[in-house]
Amino acid sequence: MRSVLRDERILLAGTLVLCVVPFVFGNYWTGLLTQALIFAGVAMGLDILVGFTGMPSLGHAAFFGLSGYGAAIGIQRYDLNPWLAALTGILFSIALAVLFAPLAVRMRGLAFLTIMLAFGQVCWGIATRGGDFTGGENGLPGIPRPSLGLGWWDLKTTDGFYYFTLVCTVLVSFVLVRIARSAFGASLLGIRENETRMMTMGYHVAARRAAAFSIAAGAGAIFGVLSAFFNGYVGPGTLDWRLSAQFLLSVVIGGAGSLWGPFVAGGGLHIVKTYITGQTQYWPMVLGALYVFAVVVLPGGIASLITLARNRRNRSSGPATGSTTAVSSK
Amino acid sequence: MKRFLTLFLALSFAFTGLGVAVAQDATPEASGPIKIGVLNPTTGSFAVFGEQVNAGIQLYFDSIGNEVAGIPIELVFADTAGDPQQALDQARRLVGEEDVDMLMGIINSAVVPPLAEFAATEEIPLVFSVGGAQVATGPDRSPYVFRTALANGQQDRVLGWYTAEILGKQSAATFAWDFIVGEERVGGFADTFTAAGGEIVSEQKPPLGTTDYGPFIGQVDPTSIDVAYAFFSGPGALAFAQQMADFGLTPNVGLVASDYFTAGILEEMGETALGLVQAGGYTSSIDTPENAAYLEAFAASGQDRLPGTYDYEGYLSAMVVADAIERAGGIGDEQAFLDALAAADITTPSGQFTFDESGQAVRTIFVTEVTEGDGGPVQSIVETVDGVGQSWAAAG
Amino acid sequence: MSATPVALTVQKLTVRFGGIVALSDVDLTVAKGSRYGILGPNGSGKTTLFNSISGLNTPASGTIALHGTDVTNRPARARAKMGLARTFQITSLFPSLTVRGNVAMATRMADGVAGSWWKPADLQISANDDAGAMLEQLRIGHLANRTVRSLGYGEQRQLEIAMALATRPSVLLLDEPTAGLSNAETVALTELVRTFPKELTVLIIEHDLGVIFELTDQLTVLQNGVMIASGPSAQIREDPIVKEVYLGR
Ligand SMILES: Nc1ncnc2c1ncn2[C@@H]1O[C@H](COP(=O)(O)OP(=O)(O)OP(=O)(O)O)[C@@H](O)[C@H]1O
Numbered sequence A: 001m002r003s004v005l006r007d008e009r010i011l012l013a014g015t016l017v018l019c020v021v022p023f024v025f026g027n028y029w030t031g032l033l034t035q036a037l038i039f040a041g042v043a044m045g046l047d048i049l050v051g052f053t054g055m056p057s058l059g060h061a062a063f064f065g066l067s068g069y070g071a072a073i074g075i076q077r078y079d080l081n082p083w084l085a086a087l088t089g090i091l092f093s094i095a096l097a098v099l100f101a102p103l104a105v106r107m108r109g110l111a112f113l114t115i116m117l118a119f120g121q122v123c124w125g126i127a128t129r130g131g132d133f134t135g136g137e138n139g140l141p142g143i144p145r146p147s148l149g150l151g152w153w154d155l156k157t158t159d160g161f162y163y164f165t166l167v168c169t170v171l172v173s174f175v176l177v178r179i180a181r182s183a184f185g186a187s188l189l190g191i192r193e194n195e196t197r198m199m200t201m202g203y204h205v206a207a208r209r210a211a212a213f214s215i216a217a218g219a220g221a222i223f224g225v226l227s228a229f230f231n232g233y234v235g236p237g238t239l240d241w242r243l244s245a246q247f248l249l250s251v252v253i254g255g256a257g258s259l260w261g262p263f264v265a266g267g268g269l270h271i272v273k274t275y276i277t278g279q280t281q282y283w284p285m286v287l288g289a290l291y292v293f294a295v296v297v298l299p300g301g302i303a304s305l306i307t308l309a310r311n312r313r314n315r316s317s318g319p320a321t322g323s324t325t326a327v328s329s330k
Numbered sequence B: 001m002k003r004f005l006t007l008f009l010a011l012s013f014a015f016t017g018l019g020v021a022v023a024q025d026a027t028p029e030a031s032g033p034i035k036i037g038v039l040n041p042t043t044g045s046f047a048v049f050g051e052q053v054n055a056g057i058q059l060y061f062d063s064i065g066n067e068v069a070g071i072p073i074e075l076v077f078a079d080t081a082g083d084p085q086q087a088l089d090q091a092r093r094l095v096g097e098e099d100v101d102m103l104m105g106i107i108n109s110a111v112v113p114p115l116a117e118f119a120a121t122e123e124i125p126l127v128f129s130v131g132g133a134q135v136a137t138g139p140d141r142s143p144y145v146f147r148t149a150l151a152n153g154q155q156d157r158v159l160g161w162y163t164a165e166i167l168g169k170q171s172a173a174t175f176a177w178d179f180i181v182g183e184e185r186v187g188g189f190a191d192t193f194t195a196a197g198g199e200i201v202s203e204q205k206p207p208l209g210t211t212d213y214g215p216f217i218g219q220v221d222p223t224s225i226d227v228a229y230a231f232f233s234g235p236g237a238l239a240f241a242q243q244m245a246d247f248g249l250t251p252n253v254g255l256v257a258s259d260y261f262t263a264g265i266l267e268e269m270g271e272t273a274l275g276l277v278q279a280g281g282y283t284s285s286i287d288t289p290e291n292a293a294y295l296e297a298f299a300a301s302g303q304d305r306l307p308g309t310y311d312y313e314g315y316l317s318a319m320v321v322a323d324a325i326e327r328a329g330g331i332g333d334e335q336a337f338l339d340a341l342a343a344a345d346i347t348t349p350s351g352q353f354t355f356d357e358s359g360q361a362v363r364t365i366f367v368t369e370v371t372e373g374d375g376g377p378v379q380s381i382v383e384t385v386d387g388v389g390q391s392w393a394a395a396g
Numbered sequence C: 001m002s003a004t005p006v007a008l009t010v011q012k013l014t015v016r017f018g019g020i021v022a023l024s025d026v027d028l029t030v031a032k033g034s035r036y037g038i039l040g041p042n043g044s045g046k047t048t049l050f051n052s053i054s055g056l057n058t059p060a061s062g063t064i065a066l067h068g069t070d071v072t073n074r075p076a077r078a079r080a081k082m083g084l085a086r087t088f089q090i091t092s093l094f095p096s097l098t099v100r101g102n103v104a105m106a107t108r109m110a111d112g113v114a115g116s117w118w119k120p121a122d123l124q125i126s127a128n129d130d131a132g133a134m135l136e137q138l139r140i141g142h143l144a145n146r147t148v149r150s151l152g153y154g155e156q157r158q159l160e161i162a163m164a165l166a167t168r169p170s171v172l173l174l175d176e177p178t179a180g181l182s183n184a185e186t187v188a189l190t191e192l193v194r195t196f197p198k199e200l201t202v203l204i205i206e207h208d209l210g211v212i213f214e215l216t217d218q219l220t221v222l223q224n225g226v227m228i229a230s231g232p233s234a235q236i237r238e239d240p241i242v243k244e245v246y247l248g249r
């Protein structure tokens, strides 16, 4: 049986490693990792919906982008305090998810994928046609970062914002991990595998699907606001289906249902994309080939590497310690 | 637990090692070349324009031996794909990793505001070679931001005035794709057209990229207008001109347009193109020694066509940047470089070039009309207006 | 009226699929603690009847009452909460989860912790190991950590029943529990059903007449969605119509 403390250890180790980044790397890498952490967090949250509940969404960027828009509009149009605006943006996005969920969770598979695509495009359309209020195609530049009111922790600096993002990422991933491992998380797996059985055992499948939908949206919303503050800008691109596709791809390449896999892939894809784009003008082909390669070679995603490694180890030490490996099977 | 600790330590060391390597890599050389980050879309729907601007920039620096004020110039190209997020990521990479001294390029309006924001917060000089979104050189403009291209509507202001004052048209319908660029360009036209006594009878906004204008043309009473303004490009421009004719609007109603009815489109239009009036910042028929030299250089670079707007705007922006580097004696003293840019006063192939106090180019605008030529329609310059800024209005 | 309380009542139940009448005016009264058999040729509507009772289809007319409460318009989950559980003719499990994970999905519901979203689920199981106990009872404890996908068919059929039992039902519907099992496995399963607590009401669909007559006290025979006989098992066995349409084959 899987160790209860394993996730906490991964979290702790990851946090410690990520803490040293600004000391070791220059501003550029710190900034790159900030954006990578943001995408990583979104992918991890999306995994609750895609990997656990089995609902692949192609409109997840909507929740990511709308919270950013909410915050920007709050600051620029209503003179809200940036923290209050951030909260407003996040709650706005989550409220939208909660309202839309009852409709969305009636769909399955491709129908769900499509309705989410449509949902995202509607949000995109509203943002592009919103005139001065949303800034249209221009989006809203000039979003000021909030202040913590601490002299030694300035969010306007690259390092300061990095650590703030890191704190948010750690908190959100901790919550996601706990949710995933709870009875509720297990029930999502059950819904993914066999909805009818869940219903006949007394589970409120629609409500749980809606909850998973809203949790994923919530994570997207939190990181959407962070991204808006980090870039000082939100635009229709943050709602674009292509960004949704990148999030979905992160979940698949990372290994749906493993949380850490999508986290690593979400951040990794961003870094790889930024790097390759700078190396060759044929980056779309290179990236595409890389995606295909990843999916073909590792159908279970990055996360399956760990399982593979563990199996190999078990196999090599199997006969000697046979009595302890009741877990392993043929 | 032991294995975990070992792993953690190993990872930390690996990261530290990498970091040191990166850090050493990034150490600036005292008197290295000037590195210019060129950010343009070379994939996606703006790729053609991006490639042309890139080539224009390259062409100019090649023509001066890739050296200014005795310092070698190194261009580092990066692809924005026309996407703001990717443009920001690449801008960060150019500044943070490639260690460029300034940025130029851009193309599509959507990328303009986030990049202007980036330049302001990162305090890195940025020259928009193309990219018209007005906000970049508006009241909140950062001192790090300049635009050598025309702001959206800048040429249309001259066109509006010309249409009313010189062509004597009185009532216009405007047709422009429904997005912010269309809005800003129609705005420029309407401003000066109405100031000169004209009236905008109808504003039609077909969706971006459409080629079916029937429903929109149909809404305009042809007897109520004597001129139509159009802002469309590519196949959309061609389709619009044809559908105007199909509806019987032309030739009774005149057609004026932003400078997107390119030579290729005019050729396809044939007869219907005759009389079309456009305004823009460049046309290959400018008759000056500077333009002759440019045309020659362009041809020598292996092109068998005449340069268009994007080819030229790339070239022009490089020319302006090089001139400022020359006068500032380099780019090491950033303030001196920015001051030199602001003080630009150059004779270019498209006339005299300066910046206004918001970093926006003040340039000559050429009004052209399509006339019958030997091998098909040709555009000849019918009016030249010097010193046009972003809020230009007719004197008097 | 009889003094024995009624666990399940079905009245004038009609179910249609487009033009097909899958069930027509079916009546059923199942006493608490009864072992009730449903018999009928293929396609006669047996599974459809179970689906109606468990809330997986929408009857055209008729009512269904569980422990005296009309549940006709209640969703499947509500009926489950009232003590109804079922197995499926076609094995219906969570293939990528472990055996324990499958059973725990049911025990967590029975224990009222299925909604907990913070406490790790595996801790809840070890603290109150209903799942483990259930597996031991069904003699599949040694399979606890195997994924369902890796199990043999017979083992999966057993798990199918374990999951239904794990919700601690008061009314249990078994849809062809012995289908596809070997003789030995069938005997073992019959034994298992015998050990069920007395107060548990069991409805069982079976084609194996040996099993049916050994286990059930009441029987209903369906043909083309119509009840053609209903009553004590011993009596049905001698019914000439039943013999002809079903037993005589
Ligand atoms: N969802 C459905 N849609 C359409 N027709 C259905 C559906 N479910 C069952 N039927 C039809 O209803 C009739 C009864 O089917 P049912 O599955 O209840 O039979 P059964 O008695 O369980 O048969 P078997 O012994 O083969 O399991 C059949 O004709 C079947 O084709």
Ligand SMILES: [Mg+2]
Residues within 6 Å of the ligand: C046, C047, C048, C089
């Ligand atoms: Mg059946």
